[in-house]
Amino acid sequence: MGILCGATAAVVDAFDQARVPCHYERGQTLFLEGATSKGMFCIKSGRVKMFRSSPDGKVQMVGLAGAGQFLGHRELITGLPCSCTAEVLAEGDICFLDRETVLHALDHDPSMARNVMSALAASLDLAESRLLEVARMRASARLASLLLQCSESDRLGTVDPLTREEMAQICGLTVESVSRAVRSMGRDGLVGFEGRRIFVLDRPRLERLKTGATA
Amino acid sequence: MGILCGATAAVVDAFDQARVPCHYERGQTLFLEGATSKGMFCIKSGRVKMFRSSPDGKVQMVGLAGAGQFLGHRELITGLPCSCTAEVLAEGDICFLDRETVLHALDHDPSMARNVMSALAASLDLAESRLLEVARMRASARLASLLLQCSESDRLGTVDPLTREEMAQICGLTVESVSRAVRSMGRDGLVGFEGRRIFVLDRPRLERLKTGATA
DNA sequence: GGCCAAAGATGATCTAGATCAATGACGCCC
DNA sequence: GGGCGTCATTGATCTAGATCATCTTTGGCC
Secondary structure: OOOOOOHHHHHHOOOHOEEEEEOOOOEEEEEEEOOOOOEEEEEEOOEEEEEEEEOOOOOEEEEEEOOEEEEEEHHHOOOOOOEEEEEEEEEEEEEEEEEEHHHHHHOOOOHHHHHHHHHHHHHHHHHHHHHHHHHHHHHHHHHHHHHHHHHHHHHHHHHOOHHHHHHHHHHHOOHHHHHHHHHHHHHOOEEEEEEEEEEEOOOOHHHHHHOOOOO | OOOOOOOOOOHHHHHEEEEHEEEEEEEEEEEEEOOOOOOOEOOOEEEEEEEOOOOOOOOEEEEEEOOOOEOHHHHHOOOOOOOOEEEEEEEEEEEEEHHHHHHHHHHHHHHHHHHHHHHHHHHHHHHHHHHHOOOHHHOOHHHHHHHHHHHHHHHHHHHHOHHHHHHHHOOOOOOHHHHHHHHHHHHHOOEEEOOOOEEEEEHHHHHHHHOOOOO
């Protein structure tokens, strides 16, 4: 599933030569919305959030990335300034790859191009789902969707739980609304709590809630 | 800007052989959300909207495409069912290209791969902007953003104006809210009307509105 | 184990936009 | 040129979720 899956030996070598590994702490920034992109990042470990800000300072998350995923490829392709800010949520090791190496590989290795296309397509799919949710579904349904999604991938939710604030930034809600909705799910036996962590108790009912069932 | 821009002669030939042109009327469907994709469409003329539906039947537009643009490439890449329905808004000629031809070209022609990556990246960018708008900005700001965007490209807005319903489906609003907001902009001299068409009168103030200025 | 900052919960109130219900204005077609 | 369906407007009302204001928990950490 890595970007190099299926890549030619030449490209693998080139990447190995060019990569600049670095350790990042929580809160550090990989790139800033509006800046010009210098290259691509590959996450070895840790977790990174990407978000956009509205002119009046409101924040909307547009993606979460974990081990094996890469960031900044989009900007390399479009040549436009970074569309979002990437900030480290959970500390880890992240490699940097310069622009030229990546672009060269994209033009010369079809399977790498394929991998990047797949990643873009998957992101697009997720962004559009989120758009539908945020535009048309009620708070509880969006939350249900997020919780189900998190509980599927150990990467999110289980390992290092999201804060209410992060959930709010994903779902397009306020912290208070998330808190209320999550508590109410707890009262109804849909989810349980263990310290700060939330775990899914009743998947079928959550699915129904996600699907728009009024309660 | 077409998908074949920069492509090898072999690929251009293959596409020319394989393409199945067809005329479509308003209201016809190119593909349906949830169906398995059979190939890709290239729009020669006309306009197509793509939308997703929520389980309870609400509709959210995720894209508009006009001449020179292509559809369905994403599904070919992911291999997943169609994420949205594509419906013809303004009648025109659209070519179909079968799955194998396209995938073969993607693997053998780097510049075509590049074109598809660019298109995906651009769609992703737009989807994420829309997500931020819908999640965090007020109705008038979203509308201002849409009107500005439309007035920039003759392709949209000018040629064949969007109905209130379509604007609502793009902005995540109801028809009534769109109508009210648009009228209010008219009263304030931001836009003018000419029959059913809306045209921008005061771009700077619309920009400010888009940026979150309360009025 | 006690302190403190960050995270979460919860109540009271406010409001943008949805919803419901008519009404008006084209454009079109016989 | 009158009738009709589609699109647009407008008013009245309702409500989900935002906002504002505290208060409580939790989890480091010395």
